[in-house]
Each structure stands twice: as C-alpha cells, then as structure tokens.
Amino acid sequence: LFGLNTSYIGRNVHFEETVDSTQNIAQKLALEGAAEGTLVVAEEQLGGRGRLERKWQSPKYKGIWMSLILKPVIPIMKTPQLTLLIAVAVVQGIQEVTGVQADIKWPNDLLVNGKKLTGILTEMQADSDRVHSLIIGIGINVNQQLEDFAEELQSSATSIYLETKTSWDRAIIIQGIMKHIEKLYLLYLQKGFYPIKLLWESYSISLGQKVRANTLNGSIFGLAKGITDDGVLLLEDEQGVVHFIYSADILMET
Numbered sequence: 001l002f003g004l005n006t007s008y009i010g011r012n013v014h015f016e017e018t019v020d021s022t023q024n025i026a027q028k029l030a031l032e033g034a035a036e037g038t039l040v041v042a043e044e045q046l047g048g049r050g051r052l053e054r055k056w057q058s059p060k061y062k063g064i065w066m067s068l069i070l071k072p073v074i075p076i077m078k079t080p081q082l083t084l085l086i087a088v089a090v091v092q093g094i095q096e097v098t099g100v101q102a103d104i105k106w107p108n109d110l111l112v113n114g115k116k117l118t119g120i121l122t123e124m125q126a127d128s129d130r131v132h133s134l135i136i137g138i139g140i141n142v143n144q145q146l147e148d149f150a151e152e153l154q155s156s157a158t159s160i161y162l163e164t165k166t167s168w169d170r171a172i173i174i175q176g177i178m179k180h181i182e183k184l185y186l187l188y189l190q191k192g193f194y195p196i197k198l199l200w201e202s203y204s205i206s207l208g209q210k211v212r213a214n215t216l217n218g219s220i221f222g223l224a225k226g227i228t229d230d231g232v233l234l235l236e237d238e239q240g241v242v243h244f245i246y247s248a249d250i251l252m253e254t
C-alpha cells in the first residue's frame, strides 16, 4: 500500500480482484505461517460473510473488504478485546480520513445515525487454550450509492459516500485504519486492555441503554451496564440479574 506509514500492521498486503471471502484467504495464509500484520484486500467478494451466519454484500470497487492477521499471545477468552480494539481503530481511521464520526454498537458494528457503515468479524485459529492467529475481517461501505445496496438494506445501511456526498480513495482510508490499528495494538501490548476499554466506551452507543440481546440461547432484555475487562457485555435484566453476553445481536429499543 503506497504511503503506508506503519512498521508492521499492513506492511505485507495480498491484493485480490475477486474472492469468495478474504477471511478464507487469510485463514490459509495464517496456516502457512504468514507474519503478524499480513493484510488481505479484495475488490469484490462473492461469498462475503458476517457475524451469526449472515451474508455480507461486497460489491466490486464499492467498499473495503479486508482481513488482517494478528497473533497476540493471549488466552482464547481474551480475544473479544482485540475485536473491540479493531472497532475503535476503524472508527478513528475513518474519522481522521473522511471526517465521518461513527458510533460503536456492541460488540463491533459501526453505525452513523443508526445505520450500519462497517461490520467486523473475528475468527480464530487456536490450539488448546492459546490463540495461534486471529483473522479479523473488516467490511466498510465506502462508495455505495443508495441503489447499490440490496433493497432490504437501504433503510438500515449507509456508506461514507452517502454521509459525505464525496467519493473516496479506498487505499487512503485503509492506510489511516492501519495506522490506528498499529497504534492501539502497541498500546494494548504495552499497557493491556484498560486504555482500549476506555476509548471503546467513549464511542459506544450501547452502554446505559435498554437493549435486547438475541443470543443463540434465547433473548434477554435489559440495561447494558458495561463491558468486563475481557470485553464481554454485562446486561442487567428486569429482575436485576446480570448476564454475561459473549455473542449476540443487540437491538436498541428506545
């Protein structure tokens, strides 16, 4: 990536035109021993995937579809921390380059006025309880016009173009994001999760809100009280019982 000023995050970039999913390519590279910070970027994904088994629309040249390999030496239960870190870095990178200020909906959706701009999907390769590689997929809607979104997404999705009425050079946005990921990742390795958690909280729109968490085990309604030091959401239900939410779809009910 021309003009990138990081020392290892995104220094090794694999560009692809059309792929099924950049996650699959990054998974394969990680198994083959790719260095930490290796980035896979594609112009188009035919089988882009999202959280909770959803599909992720990735039309050609319209957005940033990329997967980053990280190799933090941490136990599996701490991996949500990295997802939150990436969400913060992506908010900061987009803001710095384009001026668009996104909010984070737990765990890692980036929204602008309630519409989805970016999704993050973390997958991992691990042996026993140690992480071998984290494959962090980042999908950012950049230059889509309204009609580029599938009809059912038009009321719930947005793009940087729609927010700024300007087309953007995607490489510059990627560079900005890589810079912020590297900065926060080095901070994390040095100081731990706490400073990242404070930043995440400052961008979050979920905390202090009544939300519904749809998990694989059922639905819980309650007050989003905070996140734990591991990045797990604390939800207090109407009986005052606090639930630890590891993975869910969060609906904000206002």
Ligand code: BTN
Binding pocket: 020, 021, 022, 023, 045, 047, 048, 049, 050, 051, 052, 054, 056, 058, 064, 065, 066, 067, 109, 118, 119, 120, 121, 137, 138, 139, 140
């Ligand atoms: C979500 O919001 O559900 C997460 C969406 C993640 C999409 C990105 S695009 C690049 C990478 N490759 C994929 O197949 N998915 C992620």
